[in-house]
Amino acid sequence: MTEPLTDPVAAAPVAKSRSRRRRPSFEIVIPGTLLALIAAACLLAPILPGLPDPNLGVLNGGEGESRMGLFSPGHLLGTDALGRDLLSRSLHGGQLSIIVGLGSVAVGLLIGGTLGIVAGYAGGAVDTVVMRVLDVFLAFPSLVLALVVATYLGPSIPNLIIAIAFFAIPSYARIARAGALSVRERDFVLSARLTGARAGHILIRHVTPRVVGSLLTYGLLICGIAIITEASLSFLGLGISPPTPSWGSMMADGKTDLSTAPQIVLVPGLLLFLTVVSLNLLADGIRHRLDSEGSSR
Amino acid sequence: MTTTPPLLEVENLRVVFDGVLGSVTAVNDVSLSVDRGQTIAVVGESGSGKSVTARTIMGLSTPPGRIAEGSIRLAGRELVGLTDRQWRGVRGSQIAMVFQDPMRSLNPTMKVGTQIEEAIRLHTDLSKKQARARAVELLDAVRIAAPRRRVDEYPHQLSGGMRQRVMIALALSCGPELLIADEPTTALDVTTQQQILDLMGELQADMGMAVMLITHDIGIAASYTDTVFVMYAGQVVESAPTRRLFTDPRMPYTRALLDSIPSLDSPAHEPLPAIEGSPPDLAELSAGCSFSARCPRATQTCLTQRPALIEHEAGRAWACWHPVESKEAS
Numbered sequence: 001m002t003e004p005l006t007d008p009v010a011a012a013p014v015a016k017s018r019s020r021r022r023r024p025s026f027e028i029v030i031p032g033t034l035l036a037l038i039a040a041a042c043l044l045a046p047i048l049p050g051l052p053d054p055n056l057g058v059l060n061g062g063e064g065e066s067r068m069g070l071f072s073p074g075h076l077l078g079t080d081a082l083g084r085d086l087l088s089r090s091l092h093g094g095q096l097s098i099i100v101g102l103g104s105v106a107v108g109l110l111i112g113g114t115l116g117i118v119a120g121y122a123g124g125a126v127d128t129v130v131m132r133v134l135d136v137f138l139a140f141p142s143l144v145l146a147l148v149v150a151t152y153l154g155p156s157i158p159n160l161i162i163a164i165a166f167f168a169i170p171s172y173a174r175i176a177r178a179g180a181l182s183v184r185e186r187d188f189v190l191s192a193r194l195t196g197a198r199a200g201h202i203l204i205r206h207v208t209p210r211v212v213g214s215l216l217t218y219g220l221l222i223c224g225i226a227i228i229t230e231a232s233l234s235f236l237g238l239g240i241s242p243p244t245p246s247w248g249s250m251m252a253d254g255k256t257d258l259s260t261a262p263q264i265v266l267v268p269g270l271l272l273f274l275t276v277v278s279l280n281l282l283a284d285g286i287r288h289r290l291d292s293e294g295s296s297r
Numbered sequence: 298m299t300t301t302p303p304l305l306e307v308e309n310l311r312v313v314f315d316g317v318l319g320s321v322t323a324v325n326d327v328s329l330s331v332d333r334g335q336t337i338a339v340v341g342e343s344g345s346g347k348s349v350t351a352r353t354i355m356g357l358s359t360p361p362g363r364i365a366e367g368s369i370r371l372a373g374r375e376l377v378g379l380t381d382r383q384w385r386g387v388r389g390s391q392i393a394m395v396f397q398d399p400m401r402s403l404n405p406t407m408k409v410g411t412q413i414e415e416a417i418r419l420h421t422d423l424s425k426k427q428a429r430a431r432a433v434e435l436l437d438a439v440r441i442a443a444p445r446r447r448v449d450e451y452p453h454q455l456s457g458g459m460r461q462r463v464m465i466a467l468a469l470s471c472g473p474e475l476l477i478a479d480e481p482t483t484a485l486d487v488t489t490q491q492q493i494l495d496l497m498g499e500l501q502a503d504m505g506m507a508v509m510l511i512t513h514d515i516g517i518a519a520s521y522t523d524t525v526f527v528m529y530a531g532q533v534v535e536s537a538p539t540r541r542l543f544t545d546p547r548m549p550y551t552r553a554l555l556d557s558i559p560s561l562d563s564p565a566h567e568p569l570p571a572i573e574g575s576p577p578d579l580a581e582l583s584a585g586c587s588f589s590a591r592c593p594r595a596t597q598t599c600l601t602q603r604p605a606l607i608e609h610e611a612g613r614a615w616a617c618w619h620p621v622e623s624k625e626a627s
Contacts, residue, residue: 196389
């Protein structure tokens with residue numbers, strides 16, 4: 001009875017995937033760093049030194065003048081039509097984007113993921129009913145409906161989150177269902193059933209961990225889309241009420257001055273662009289990594 | 298002998314798979330019984346219905362498969378028609394199962410110890426710490442070296458034989474009365490096969506459980522079991538105490554199977570005897586004996602009438618109109 005302590009055949013692929021995990025990958029590090037910087041700047045905006053109040057302009061006693069250019073004294077990126085500091089407004093507006101982005105992903109992922117996992121694992125009638133209902137939602141033009149929901153519910157952060165999350169639910173559910181379907185047929189799920197495990201236990205311990213990876217990756221992509229949707233709603237005047245800054249409403253305010261003071265649109269626009277591109281690149285990078293690790297198992 | 302009822306009694310079990318083009322009877326009128334502490338083998342080629350029988354006993358007949366008739370009794374309790382909730386109390390604690398491929402039957406993302414602990418905690422109210430101690434004991438019982446370290450390892454860190462040991466530990470975690478082993482050694486190499494079978498034999502003796510070994514390897518059945526059931530095309534065609542089945546097969550199919558085993562004293566450079574043809578399509582079974590098309594002894598009767606499995610001698614039954622002559626009688 002002398003079993004070898006480590007089987008070289010079984011050990012080999014492990015060593016490989018470990019070394020891969022430790023090697024820093026530019027696909028993840030670059031967009032990750034960029035995102036971290038943007039997020040840190042936005043979240044720390046209220047306590048950053050030298051940053052004026054975002055809502056202080058010519059009308060309420062701010063010291064800035066209307067439409068100051070880049071690198072003006074006291075206003076690094078200039079001011080908008082009301083003399084409010086663009087950098088400060090952009091960073092404060094970023095907070096809203098982050099909250100709405102993460103919030104809608106969390107809500108959508110939780111609801112959509114749960115529905116998808118349950119539908120996929122249960123199969124049969126449950127699967128059919130849940131998925132067909134979600135298919136109907138998938139067929140709606142999401143921005144138009146988010147518009148309707150936002151108008152109907154009124155502008156507030158939770159309502160924005162709900163309006164945006166609502167239409168991402170079907171996509172999460174589809175991804176979760178696909179994962180659950182493939183795990184359901186695996187022998188280890190069968191063997192868990194054979195030890196007498198409840199469906200709930202199997203869902204939480206065996207199915208969910210296998211689905212969470214792809215859901216989170218997809219969540220990053222959707223986070224970018226959610227931020228764009230929030231900006232679009234704000235641009236159309238259906239986002240958060242002024243004067244609270246938001247990238248979308250800042251761009252809307254600046255669009256009349258585009259020829260004379262393009263920085264009013266460009267500053268929040270560039271931030272929006274960088275944030276969403278980083279999110280997409282990061283999601284891609286993580287998906288690559290998950291794929292290559294998944295194949296070594 | 299018949300004073301205590303058998304642990305598992307399967308009677309006239311028929312499992313049907315309903316398809317678009319008609320239904321297929323995968324298990325046809327199968328009866329078998331396992332006594333407490335006994336080891337039986339169910340031997341048959343692919344598609345003979347042995348795995349479907351095993352899965353049905355575990356309550357895993359899911360649509361399109363269904364139990365058309367028959368009963369399955371465990372310690373006198375009818376299992377056919379149990380609800381999911383009732384099944385949970387049976388699976389794991391009374392009947393456990395070991396599968397063919399241990400890599401796929403263990404969750405690759407969970408430590409093996411955790412998987413055993415969870416199985417234990419499903420059926421007992423042990424604390425996490427106690428369950429863990431029990432998991433270490435079980436790993437030790439299945440002869441895994443350094444069990445304290447192994448509990449914290451993942452399935453991919455173990456060898457094939459060790460994984461199958463873990464599966465056995467998992468199956469034994471709640472002290473089942475019956476262990477169904479569905480081709481437990483098919484995915485392992487020959488020396489490991491031997492070790493796993495020896496281990497199962499020892500554990501069985503220690504724990505006093507019954508084992509139902511499903512295999513296509515008649516050699517494994519020969520060395521480890523008390524009784525053998527030979528299945529062909531969804532039916533049990535012969536059952537006998539292991540020794541007598543091997544020395545004195547009566548059903549021509551069994552005989553042909555035994556003849557096709559190579560032995561050390563078979564003449565060199567001569568093709569092994571094989572059974573001509575292939576098993577019948579279960580969707581198009583004839584009215585006669587399912588083996589008749591391949592049977593050298595088949596007559597007109599065999600083609601038109603199906604022989605029933607009849608107990609011709611004490612403890613021995615076969616389904617054949619023209620059984621092979623007994624060597625013992627002559």
